[in-house]
Amino acid sequence: MCSLSIALMMLQFQKILVLNLPFRTDRRDAMTLAAATSNIQLEFVDGVTGDSIRQSAYPPPEENIKLPVGIRGSWRTHMNALQRVVEQNLTTALIFEDDVDWDVRVRANLQRFALASRFLTENKEILSSSPKYSLENRPNPETPETAFHILSENGITEKLPSMPLSSVYQKPHRYPQPHQNEPSSPYGDPTEWDVLWIGHCGAGFPRYSTTSRKTDVTTSNVLLTLHNDKTVPIGKYLKAHPFQGDTDPLASAYPSHTRIYHRGSGGVLCTVGYAVSQRGARRLLHQFGIKGWNGIFDSELGRWCAAEDEKTKVANGSKTAKTQAPILRRRPQKPRERVCLTSQPPIFAHHHPMDGESDIGGLGGGYATKYETKYLRYSVRMNLEKIVREDKELVDQWPDE
Numbered sequence: 001m002c003s004l005s006i007a008l009m010m011l012q013f014q015k016i017l018v019l020n021l022p023f024r025t026d027r028r029d030a031m032t033l034a035a036a037t038s039n040i041q042l043e044f045v046d047g048v049t050g051d052s053i054r055q056s057a058y059p060p061p062e063e064n065i066k067l068p069v070g071i072r073g074s075w076r077t078h079m080n081a082l083q084r085v086v087e088q089n090l091t092t093a094l095i096f097e098d099d100v101d102w103d104v105r106v107r108a109n110l111q112r113f114a115l116a117s118r119f120l121t122e123n124k125e126i127l128s129s130s131p132k133y134s135l136e137n138r139p140n141p142e143t144p145e146t147a148f149h150i151l152s153e154n155g156i157t158e159k160l161p162s163m164p165l166s167s168v169y170q171k172p173h174r175y176p177q178p179h180q181n182e183p184s185s186p187y188g189d190p191t192e193w194d195v196l197w198i199g200h201c202g203a204g205f206p207r208y209s210t211t212s213r214k215t216d217v218t219t220s221n222v223l224l225t226l227h228n229d230k231t232v233p234i235g236k237y238l239k240a241h242p243f244q245g246d247t248d249p250l251a252s253a254y255p256s257h258t259r260i261y262h263r264g265s266g267g268v269l270c271t272v273g274y275a276v277s278q279r280g281a282r283r284l285l286h287q288f289g290i291k292g293w294n295g296i297f298d299s300e301l302g303r304w305c306a307a308e309d310e311k312t313k314v315a316n317g318s319k320t321a322k323t324q325a326p327i328l329r330r331r332p333q334k335p336r337e338r339v340c341l342t343s344q345p346p347i348f349a350h351h352h353p354m355d356g357e358s359d360i361g362g363l364g365g366g367y368a369t370k371y372e373t374k375y376l377r378y379s380v381r382m383n384l385e386k387i388v389r390e391d392k393e394l395v396d397q398w399p400d401e
Helices: 003-009 027-039 062-068 070-085 108-120 249-253 278-291 296-305 308-323 384-388
Strands: 014-019 042-045 090-095 098-103 136-139 159-164 195-199 223-226 259-263 272-277 341-343 348-352
Touching: 014 027, 014 070, 027 384, 042 070, 070 090, 070 249, 070 278, 070 296, 070 348, 108 223, 108 259, 108 341, 195 296, 272 278, 278 296, 296 308
Parallel strands: 014 042, 014 090, 159 223, 195 341
Antiparallel strands: 090 272, 098 348, 136 159, 195 272, 223 259, 259 341
16 A cells, blocks of 8 residues: 555544543444544554552642542543654654544545644744735634633633635645655644644634734734635534533634634643644653643643643742842743644534443533534534445535525
8 A cells, every 4th residue: 555545544644543441342343433434544542440540650749549530541541642652753643532523524624724734833923014914803702701711811812813724825625745854744844733633622712822922913823714614514503512502602703614723722622633743742741641630631731732831830930039039040941832733613523422421521422412423514423324335415414504
């Protein structure tokens, strides 16, 4: 098999890893079949249960051992996947939870995401100072009440600086080609990004960047838009969960059928599907496997991508500086920026099967009672029987009205 065919089976990642508890053979069966019908090649990572982890294996703080067993097992399973990426020195890897779902047009969605991610990771300009870019400032409907509470209220923007993906690339329907002498990935140089969070159950808009002025528009806070994307449901269907009251802010911020691409600095929830670079895998394994972890993994990762811990350090440092005499020290080297990118709506989403139940707890399948997959119109899981029967008439879950 040629290398291009293999790359397409991996969705242009070096490997696709699926987290699965060995006793959930039902999920492995469904995942294997869905991937096979989509010509996607998977590698399973055995999940672990929280009660199988020895107390000495936990990073600080000691309170994390009191978390529910499902949350502890989920954390360790994600660490095992990151460990495999580091151990095998993979340039990139896509990590799935075993209840993931995707649209039958997933490759087209990923091609467009690749175009956006290259721009968002490689462009270092102040976009608002360049005549090359046509920016539109849209009102931000997020408020401290509606924004994700995994983050502080600081940094919510008044406007959403937006520009069309088509203004960046004239042909947004093909995978971009890597430049010469750089690691091969259509999603951008993997030494320049950490996480591509493309499977989730909701994301916030980018927050103000701590590395530039609030008035500057850079790739840290710009939103790339793709209008008239027929894989995106109309606004009233943009909800992560059946029990969610209001629609996602995306529904009121942009016209129907708009997909947006941006930094994940405004909080992201659910790790149903995310890619890591080797750089990102090492940073996350150090942060959550060694340095410290104390919560459900998706919330912890969301705070990491938003650099909430770094903001806390800066705030605490400022308070200390006011009360203590200054100490002359060499200025520490500035750490490399954390780069997490996302898409709204997500490209991968949670599938809620009949009588489905989450093994983790918290947000997700554990509270879902309807047989559906949010965000995805022509869901592979919802159409699996038709696909296996080679029925050409697939069902659109969220049709236009």
